[in-house]
Amino acid sequence: MKKIVITAGGTSEPIDTVRFITNSSTGRLGYEICAALLKQKATEIEKIYYLCPLRAVRPPESPLVEVVTSGGTANLLETVKRLLTEDRIDIFIHSMAVSDYTVDYVSSASLLSLEISEKLKESEPCEDTCTLIEETIRNNKAVLTGNKISSDEKDLIIKLKPTPKVISAIKLLSPGTFLVGFKLLSGVTEEELRRVGMNLLQKNRCDLVVANDLANISGERHKALLLRPDGSFLRAGTKAEIANLIVSEAFGKD
């Protein structure tokens, strides 16, 4: 009896209490994968943990499915670590579009320029100006705060920093888990898509990577390559086909 994690939908990174950065993921692919698992393998499944943001499409109702909602990337990482350490997870299907960046600070052109010119004044004449400016931008403390940033600023500067990679944690915490990764690019060649997808696979020791291009996704049409560790791959043309191929790859390996 298998225990499975599916992550689905897109994360949200707050700018303030009202505004946030998110992505175009709806969670429909995660839904299809969950539906395919329930339809084809219900007798072999003990539990599916379905991790998704509040607003994503919910999975099909089933006593086998437990929905766990998550907000930003930090919150998601905590949940993933907890599940992988407290429970035995056989299959991890990581279809959530996790934000690569989170908000470090919000400032304005005037605040930031003041900070940079102050740091330049304080510096020794021989110091490397460019490096000093770069460090000032990185560590800038002249920021806008408050629950909701005013709509009256002439301009805003949002500094983003990378989020911790959720996918890197999975095999480290649970080497025996069958891991399915996802890579979405936009407007690239198939060769480039395979190269970047295989890179993700090798870096995170995935057992399967679904590589897709935004230009090939619209309505029911969803072209994807399913890359295997040995370099071979399968082709899918719809979300249902992607879901079915994931199920047969994940269960066929036993």
Next chain:
Amino acid sequence: MKKIVITAGGTSEPIDTVRFITNSSTGRLGYEICAALLKQKATEIEKIYYLCPLRAVRPPESPLVEVVTSGGTANLLETVKRLLTEDRIDIFIHSMAVSDYTVDYVSSASLLSLEISEKLKESEPCEDTCTLIEETIRNNKAVLTGNKISSDEKDLIIKLKPTPKVISAIKLLSPGTFLVGFKLLSGVTEEELRRVGMNLLQKNRCDLVVANDLANISGERHKALLLRPDGSFLRAGTKAEIANLIVSEAFGKD
């Protein structure tokens, strides 16, 4: 017979083809207003244009309602201008959470610092350093481009610029329209809420402004002040109450 425009939900401002900035508006208040109008005034309504983003809650089904989907703020402004010039609009209920800012450019700390240090090198020694840096940040041309910005940057700088104010255009194009504006703040006093709301009312010649605070919105509870041009105001405690008060204020004035 009245022609009405309702705007609802939140706008999305793209960062690239995958990522965007949006806000927490769901469009539920716009739905309630539309439902209240259809329930109480259907015999006096010729048409309701319902402007909302693709993902917002849709209004109740009715032959009187025409849904017009819109994406970013620029797109919304075009639609609003078209409706107000090509048709006679009696009531305009502008409940959409329109982004105050749109993405000007995306850069990185290293690209931006290089640009600033280059400009400083080129400048005369007597020039005001701070102003020069501020102008460089505003007009920076060292930007990241491409369909989807790489997830491998060490950090990203997003520069935002103000969007054109949709609400300002309404009375300019159609002075006879009954205009309902909305102001959402977060964690302020009632006095501050009234002050900022009245400011919005006077600046845009609104006939009514719904002023609300994020701290007083959760589930069914939705506290709001409905401000009138003479400085008097009404109180509401739920979305349904807000909707009913808007209907009676907008229709009572005839």
